[in-house]
Amino acid sequence: MRRIIALLTSVSVALFIATPATALNVPKSFQDLANSPALAKPGILIIDPITQTEIFENQADVPRAPASILKLISSVTAIKAFGAEKTFKTSINSTPDPERFVMLGEYDPWLTTSKSSANKFHRALSTRLISAIGQTGVDPKTVTIEFNGLFTKDIENLRTFYGKKIKFKRVTKAEVKTLSELTPLAEISSPPLSEIIGFTLLWSDNTLADRLARNASDEMGFTRDSDGMNLAFQQTLNSLEVNHTGLSVKDGSGLSHDDRVSARTIAELLWKIRIEPEFQSIYDGLPVAGKSGTLKDRFTKSGKSAKGLVKAKTGWINTSVTLAGYVEVGNNEYVFAVIANSVKPNEPARELARKTIDKMLATVAKPAGEE
Structure with a gap:
């Protein structure tokens, strides 16, 4: 497995989670679901944040329409531009x-x-x-x-x-x-901006995410349009040493079908979100599987063994169904990003894709104390 380029300091690692005794082994059932026609060759990346290795990868470098998981980049950029305590x-x-x-x-x-x-x-x-x-x-x-x-x-x-x-x-x-x-x-x-971001991510508020991205672009000295947002996002990701090859956006919400970002970019960013204290409000604002926000009604039937063990940002538009965040595996937490952007453009197909992703994560999710 390829080693992630960016290196964590020992202090950052200590803040994240205890070093796992054994690496996560992705079961065959996970791989079978990842290859399911319901997901139509998605981009997937799972990262072990401690060993800095990729646990599972499938076309993770291909830029795809991210839908609302783009809000993660908007939120990080806003905090880098203003600070989490900013009030307007x-x-x-x-x-x-x-x-x-x-x-x-x-x-x-x-x-x-x-x-x-x-x-x-x-x-x-x-x-x-x-x-x-x-x-x-x-x-x-x-x-x-x-x-x-x-x-x-x-x-x-x-x-x-x-x-x-x-x-x-x-x-x-x-x-x-x-x-x-x-x-x-x-x-x-x-x-405070931290509260606004919490609401934005929990309920996937498109207007708020787009406004935050444009405000951040302006604050960073760029224009408030898509050109400015692209420059602001690139500068932010560069500062965090996050790979953003192929990144291109038309908005800050993920609603545009022309937005492009790779699963690698999102996964590496989630890694940074988890270890950097300034981004705590982003982590705290993410919905929890089967319990809150846009994940409240998921993992209740399909993948129900992962209820409460997945904390992630949801997303969907037309042919894209996405999910990106963190999955608990015993006493450890892993970063994941899934972008299925070739799903048939109808709700039954999108719902099947969601259920497939939920089942896929349930094959690895385990409560604390279990390995």
């Missing part, structure tokens, strides 16, 4: 003109107009900013609000909330710099 602020400011206000933001990816959602998830409530205008004695429906640093959809949500009776005007960063005599009226703040 949005403010409303008055000007000497009583009918002109300025809303300035940091592209909070999780703004909401829903009070219940704000209370439940600690999201920033954007309507508070409009209420602050009213508290000055001015009717918000008679003013113009110039804004920068907010997503178009969030402005549309505010318009809808107020019956489209408030006038908004986008201004550029250059125009913002020319503004003077701004008086802050109110400021709202997002939860």
Whole structure:
């Protein structure tokens, strides 16, 4: 088996897990399922993070449509760009003109107009900013609000909330710099980035993942489009010494059928996620087989012996069914990535692929204390 290029320090190894007494032996049943027509020649890689060896590999270097496991790269890039404790602020400011206000933001990816959602998830409530205008004695429906640093959809949500009776005007960063005599009226703040990422991964939120990727690209000095995201992802993976040959993305969510990444890239990244403390929120946010998030209803019938023993990011689009994360084998934990991107484009075929992956992992998963 080929040895992974990147080397772990002894401290990092100690943080991961105790050295296994014996290496994982992949049973024939695992290999048979990996070769099943249901998965149509998938990319698969299982890594032993302690011995730095590949336990099982099947076309792991072929770039494929990753679906939502791309969110792992977006999450890592966001943390590298901002730090896990970053909060995104949005403010409303008055000007000497009583009918002109300025809303300035940091592209909070999780703004909401829903009070219940704000209370439940600690999201920033954007309507508070409009209420602050009213508290000055001015009717918000008679003013113009110039804004920068907010997503178009969030402005549309505010318009809808107020019956489209408030006038908004986008201004550029250059125009913002020319503004003077701004008086802050109110400021709202997002939860820490770690909480946003946790929700994003647990429920596979496409909007959040894409926004985080674009924000990170901007913060790293690149454009907010796909070109910028590609450069940001490459820089991040280079800094972590993760192989990214063939990586090409159109978004940060994995929804695009033109996104490409290899099972090797994802598996090596998962290895880094597990050993680097700054990425703990990513590990913690992953769904658990048969118990939480997008894995709550999986491993309950097919592969049920692995229930609670797999912690992973799910993914699917059209012809792709993917799963990538960690599988417990006795007292040890192994990294895996599966990208089946030639599945027939219908739900029965995708469901069969999911069940096949679940059964495959169940052939190696074992509770603590069992070898």
